[in-house]
Amino acid sequence: MLANDVLTSADLAELRRSALGTADPLGVAADLAEAVDEGRLANPEDAGDALSLAAEIAEVRSRLGAALQYADRAVAAFPEEDTPGSGFARALRARILFRLGRDDEALEVVTALRPMLTEQADAAAYVSAALAAGRRDATAEEWLSEAVDGMLEARGEAPEEVGPPEAPGVLFFLLQQRHRVRRDLNLPHDRQDDLADRLETQLNRGAQQPPADEADLLFFPQAEFDQVRPDADWDAHRARLEKALVRLADGGATGLSVLRGTAAGLTANGDPSDAAVRARYARQLTDLPDTHIAWPPERNATCWCGSGLKYKKCCLPRSRS
Numbered sequence: 001m002l003a004n005d006v007l008t009s010a011d012l013a014e015l016r017r018s019a020l021g022t023a024d025p026l027g028v029a030a031d032l033a034e035a036v037d038e039g040r041l042a043n044p045e046d047a048g049d050a051l052s053l054a055a056e057i058a059e060v061r062s063r064l065g066a067a068l069q070y071a072d073r074a075v076a077a078f079p080e081e082d083t084p085g086s087g088f089a090r091a092l093r094a095r096i097l098f099r100l101g102r103d104d105e106a107l108e109v110v111t112a113l114r115p116m117l118t119e120q121a122d123a124a125a126y127v128s129a130a131l132a133a134g135r136r137d138a139t140a141e142e143w144l145s146e147a148v149d150g151m152l153e154a155r156g157e158a159p160e161e162v163g164p165p166e167a168p169g170v171l172f173f174l175l176q177q178r179h180r181v182r183r184d185l186n187l188p189h190d191r192q193d194d195l196a197d198r199l200e201t202q203l204n205r206g207a208q209q210p211p212a213d214e215a216d217l218l219f220f221p222q223a224e225f226d227q228v229r230p231d232a233d234w235d236a237h238r239a240r241l242e243k244a245l246v247r248l249a250d251g252g253a254t255g256l257s258v259l260r261g262t263a264a265g266l267t268a269n270g271d272p273s274d275a276a277v278r279a280r281y282a283r284q285l286t287d288l289p290d291t292h293i294a295w296p297p298e299r300n301a302t303c304w305c306g307s308g309l310k311y312k313k314c315c316l317p318r319s320r321s
């Protein structure tokens, strides 16, 4: 399915979402490694991520030997230990080593990652996952607690904020992960668990402030768009939608669709250039049948935008720029 195609970063992100749902996930893993070997990555710096993905797929399918080989190559593909993705690849390797019963090696790898806990937002999750694979949740709890204590001490007081909802800080992820691990260990809820709950509520509230999400997914086919915005560029319109959808999917949203609007429908609501008018129209469309276009299509299926081209040749690459 990927043979001879150049793989872009957007393709990789898309495969990360879809690979396990395909008929032959292990084939996808092999294709990924082959794309690296044959220099078919549009961005050669993606090699580590592509091999990590191959390792994850093989791990999920319990092909631990293959998973370890991919993970070894992924680790080697990252030039520096602090390159984004490198910590994840190392933790993945530790996880696979634990599953293979090679606990001493696994523990050595994951211990080397411990300093990342206070440096990388995703470290709390990948370090805990590795330790969990070795049934060492108690160690995870100890490491996370110490990292949280260190960060709180450095700040001198409980944090008022942990970053904007779309990018909460390292401390938030540490607290959240610690909270999960402690719950799994049946430990009593402590003050820092309270803090984790409070920050989580605060972030959810921030994230759910309706920044007119529905209006973000309002789509006009070309003929309609040219009537609504004769001065604007339909390609930019499609690119903005594709990017918004990728962002939502990366944030865990599923069952996504764009709302197909018409010029007449929009203008019936008022001035098309008014954001409030567009938001109101999008809400109307949400409740109507036949206005939802499911996203994403299969790579080789017709694009959601109605161009008649394959998705991979049309809007999929638009999320890149």
Ligand SMILES: [Zn+2]
Residues within 6 Å of the ligand: 179, 189, 193, 194, 197
């Ligand atoms: Zn709680």
Ligand SMILES: [Zn+2]
Residues within 6 Å of the ligand: 238, 303, 304, 305, 306, 307, 311, 314, 315, 316
């Ligand atoms: Zn398209």
